[in-house]
Amino acid sequence: MVRDRSDRGDDEADGREDGADRHAGDDRCEGSTSADGDDRHGDPVRVDRSDRGGVPGRYRHLIEHVQDAVVEFDFVDGEPIVRSVNSAFVDIFGYDPDEIRGGSLNDWIVPDWKLEEARRLDERSVAGDVNYQQVKRETATGLREFLYRGVPYAEGTGAARDGGFAVYTDLTEISRNERRLKVLNRILRHNIRNNANVVAGHTTRLLAEMDRQDPETVDVAATIERAAHELEHLAEEASNIRRVLRRPAEEGDEIDPVPLVRSVVDDHRQRSPAAEISLSLPESASVIGDSRLRYAVDSLVDNAIEHNPSATPRVRVSIDDAAATDDTREEWAILHVEDDGPRIPPDEREVILDGEAITPTHHGSGLGLWLTELTVETFGGELSFAASDLGGNDVSIRLRRR
Secondary structure, eight states, X not given: OOOOOTTSOHHHHXXXXXXHHHOOOOSBSSOOOOTTSOOOBOOOEXXXXXXXXXXXXXXXXXXXXXXXXXXXXXXXXXXXEEEEEOHHHHHHHXXXXXXXXXXXXXXXXXXXXXXXXXXHHHHHHHTTBOEEEEEEEEETTEEEEEEEEEEEEESSSSSSOOEEEEEEEEOHHHHXXXXXXXXXXXXXXXXXXXXXXXXXXXXXXXXHHSOTTOHHHHHHHHHHHHHHHHHHHHHHHHHHHHHHHTSXXXXXXXXXXXXXXXXXHHHHHHHOTTSEEEEEOXXXXXXXXXTTHHHXXXXXXXXXXXXXOSSSOEEEEEEEOGGGTOTTSOSEEEEEEEESSOOOXXXXXXXXXXXXXXBTTBOOSSSHHHHHHHHHHHTTOEEEEEXXXXXXEEEEXXXXXX
């Protein structure tokens, strides 16, 4: 898709061609505001153009091979005039370099209804602000979302900037997946869970009033009740996954997992009094994480009990903190949840750990292990599966110590 710019004046076109010859390349295409609204200022980037050769070869090689779209441009009368683009720009935006060179970048990639925003950003760039912002830009195949970053440069000693680089990271699929997750979460939380509550409530009443002399009907009603409660649980797990993914771990995140694990186990002992849950914990520990770690531990203990057909499931929860005293090992703490139930099927482990495709015959039995994996991944840890000497599973969470 190529925009028609035939109605632009000759003076403007000539000015842009001159501008394209004036500068080689530093950073800056559109001025921008940071994602949190803060201005980012810095000392002017001064560019030595004595050889008029543009960006030095080693930097040009780097720019050409990065996966983000990069545009080198000059400012002419406040407009970002394209000087050059890298291969990623051609792949992502779909425009031929020779076609857009010497033209306004805004004319090519800024939608009409975003032009005022782009002009404000350009004004900030000319003034010397170094900023970034999430934007929508027009490609040959339609609108896409990008993280824009730009740094203006100046050739001389004046305050105004002569040009710069614009860097665009394509966020389209990430944004779409986030929206899909929000939609799925809303459906699970509000539609499915609410309806499951209604089904479970009415089925419980039916069971209480049903003629016990008809065991087949009682079994059918009990099956419906169990399925409704499972849907409720599934919706809650989906909500917890969204809470985990809402923000990444931060540099200062630190938690003592010991009281958290004790609290989780106490809850399950009350909910499942027939289960035998043992603990082996240090007095304290310190790992990278926050209160969301509870979702992972709770899911593992819940799975160990719920998927065990025994009348008295055995579960052992422990924290291996040996890394704290062993200088030959990296500083990792390992939390184990072991059981004496059936082994987790290989297909389910592969879907979680190896990214195997989910198919009607190749999938997990719920969201519990997904919730655990995503939580552990958020904190830079690792989930693994092994056999336990109890006869069942040993699912472990490895977390970096603080």
